[in-house]
Structure formats: C-alpha cells, structure tokens
Amino acid sequence: MIFFKKDKKAEKKEKYFEFSPKNITLKDDAFHGSKAISFTEWWYFDAELDDGYSIQMHLRVGSLFKSSVVIFFEKFEIYKDRKLVTTKRKIYLKKHVFVSKEIPHVKINGKDIIKGLIDDKSGKWIYDVNFEINGVEAHLKFVGDGHGYSGAVGNPYNKKGTTKQGKWAVILPFAEVTGKLKIENNKINVKGFGYHDHNWDMRGTVITNYGWLWGKIYIKDFAIVWSRVFKTKSIASNSHTPLHNSHFMHLFISIWANEGTA
Numbered sequence: 007m008i009f010f011k012k013d014k015k016a017e018k019k020e021k022y023f024e025f026s027p028k029n030i031t032l033k034d035d036a037f038h039g040s041k042a043i044s045f046t047e048w049w050y051f052d053a054e055l056d057d058g059y060s061i062q063m064h065l066r067v068g069s070l071f072k073s074s075v076v077i078f079f080e081k082f083e084i085y086k087d088r089k090l091v092t093t094k095r096k097i098y099l100k101k102h103v104f105v106s107k108e109i110p111h112v113k114i115n116g117k118d119i120i121k122g123l124i125d126d127k128s129g130k131w132i133y134d135v136n137f138e139i140n141g142v143e144a145h146l147k148f149v150g151d152g153h154g155y156s157g158a159v160g161n162p163y164n165k166k167g168t169t170k171q172g173k174w175a176v177i178l179p180f181a182e183v184t185g186k187l188k189i190e191n192n193k194i195n196v197k198g199f200g201y202h203d204h205n206w207d208m209r210g211t212v213i214t215n216y217g218w219l220w221g222k223i224y225i226k227d228f229a230i231v232w233s234r235v236f237k238t239k240s241i242a243s244n245s246h247t248p249l250h251n252s253h254f255m256h257l258f259i260s261i262w263a264n265e266g267t268a
Contacts, residue, residue: 027155032124032131034156034175035110037067038206045069045172046208049112049120051135053146053183053200058087060198061144061187063137065112065119067105076100080114082137082144084187092189094139110177110204122177124152131178133202143188148200150181172208176201179222180229199224201231 038047048066055061066079081095104113110122110133122133131152137144156175183200186193201222223230 027157030152030154030156030175030177032109032122034154035122035177035204036107037105037112038173039107040069040207045206047204047206049110049202049204051133051146051148051200051202053148053198055183055187055196055198057194057196059187059194059196060085060088061146063135063144063146078103078114080119080137080139082139082142084142084144084189092142094137094142096139131181133178133181141188141191144185145187146183146185146196146200148178148181148183148202150178150202152177153179173206174233175204176231177204178202179231180224201229 035049039045040047046066046068048064051061051063053061061082061084063082064079066081068077068079076099078098078100079095080098081093083093084091098114102115105111110120111118112120117138118134118136120133120135122131124131129152131148131150131154133148135144135146135148154175154177156173178201181200181202182197184197186195188194220233221231223232
C-alpha cells in the first residue's frame, strides 16, 4: 500500500513532489551509472542483530567529469546497545573495483563485497555482503521475499525523465540476516533482520534540496518504509515530527506485508 500527502500551501509555491513506485527486477540493483557531468550512486544495508548489535553498511560511487574520475567509498559502522563500537571507511580507485551492470555484484581487489541473486526454487532474494577494513569484518547474508519497488524521485525536469532527486529502489524492505562480525579479533555469530536499498543518478542538482528524512518501522507481519524531502531550510526548521505536521512538502510511505498476511 502506498500513501501520499500534499501540503496545499507548499503546492502553491512549487510542483508537487512525487514518487511513483514500480516492481523491480534484479537488474535494478546492478550498477546504473549516469550520463551526468557528476553523479553519485550507492548501495545501503543495515541490520538489527542479536545481543544488542546493529550495523550500517554503505558502498558509494562518486563520479566527476563524465566518469573521467571515479572513486568508490566503502564504509560501515557497528553499534552495541545503540552506542558506536567502531566505524571504518576506505576509498578505492576504479581500477580496483568490478561492478556489474546486469546483477548486483561488486568486487574490490578481486573479493566479493556485494553479490545478490534470486533462488530458483524458493524465489527468495539472497545477498551476501562482505565488508573488511583494517581488521574489522562483517560477513552477512540477507534473505528476503523480494517485495521491493523502485522509481524516479520527484518531478522530471526534462524529456528524458531526469529528476533532481535521482532514482531510489527499496530492494529488501525486510530480510532475515545471519552471519559473523569480527571486532578486535573477537568473532561474533549474529542473526536478526535487515533492510537494503539503492540510489542512483543522484546528480549535482540534488543540492537544490535542503535535505531529507527517511526511516523504517517494523511490526508483526509488516514493514513500513517512509521518507520525506525538504525543499527549503524553513520547511525543515518548522518540522517537529517527521510524520505529523502541517508543513509537508512530501511524505511517502510504503507498507510491505509478509506472505500470507491478510
């Protein structure tokens, strides 16, 4: 189910901000690139794990001068009981990275960082995610039903359908997560639940937005994903709660139901 809410006052000042989701294929989570002079693209994973651990994992592509300069940024943060335990980041040149344009598959220095597939028998979307930086490691498997969606964010400003906010795909609104963490030579088996999305064609025009809020709410049999973009600083300053106030520029909420839920 998809919900949108308009602010009539804001709508008078500018065109209504839209997101029109559609079903996805595995190729939606492959590398897209862009014809823009500069752009960024990223894969994002997070997970809530047992024993109070949680993790955020990012792999970002930054491109300048029509891909004359391409840099990859790998970063992850591990938390314990909501407190930061460690954060690691590393930058790689394009020559050290392989990215597929057909499936979600990224290698750095010959090692798989992200690899996703759809199981032929179960139809499950399965991702192996492996981040290793300076002795800290996260090796996690995400398994979801694949009820994801994608779409262009905002109103196109040209005939090619380009928007200021680029494109966004929620690949795994909810996934079961298992794997291992390694922190200071301590190996920790973990399990829990997680999320994965992918943004691409994020051009320089995105800076004309002040910023955004985004989040997830999990309840029994449902995963709720919401987002909100702030067009101006004044709208952001007047915001007290992300889901309920009179200064909406855009609110998008998707609700994903588990299999068999009425």
